[in-house]
Amino acid sequence: MNSLVTLGQPVGELLKQNEQTLAVCESSIAGLLSAALVSVPGASAYFLGSTVVYTLESRRQFLNMSDEAMKGVRSATEEYALLCARSIHQTLGGTWALAETGATGPASNPYKDPPGTAWFAVTGPVEKTLQINTGHNRREENMWQFAEAALALLAQCIGEANAADNKP
DSSP, rough: OOHHHHHHHHHHHHHHHTTTEEEEEEEEETHHHHHHHTTSSSSGGGEEEEEOSSHHHHHHHOOOOOTTTTTTTSSSSSHHHHHHHHHHHHHHHHEEEEEEEEEESSOOOOOOTTTEEEEEEEEEEEEEEEEEEOOOOOHHHHHHHHHHHHHHHHHHHHHHHHTTTTOO
8 A cells, every 4th residue: 555654754754854845846747746745744845835836827836937937848748847847936935946747647748748757856955866667558657666766866865965065
């Protein structure tokens, strides 16, 4: 059984220990990251807020991203994930921002990315991206796997930032 607390607690504890904050932008996993992060008691110490950007209008309104800024950029790419992370980071501030975009399935997204494909981006003291492909089209399972990968990437970035600052 999938557990929101089990998913969110390791990163939530890292953020609390380091007195860092996080803003989140989700797309294909539609709030699962946010739910996992706020399921951890004391989440208000690190969770600044989030948005689910599932349409062009939500992107315009919630990320203040103009059509001009999107010229030549399409959803479900590394470039788009970075743009979303940078935009939510600028909007909400804080230490870190995490963005996700992809195709959960059961079919390809409108851009023909195969189901199970996602891009993640983290911005903050360390900036990184990651692409995964689960190799299957099971929508809910992909959502959980995407959330796990996104939070693992964030934990890796926090660890790298701590190592650069000589923190444990």
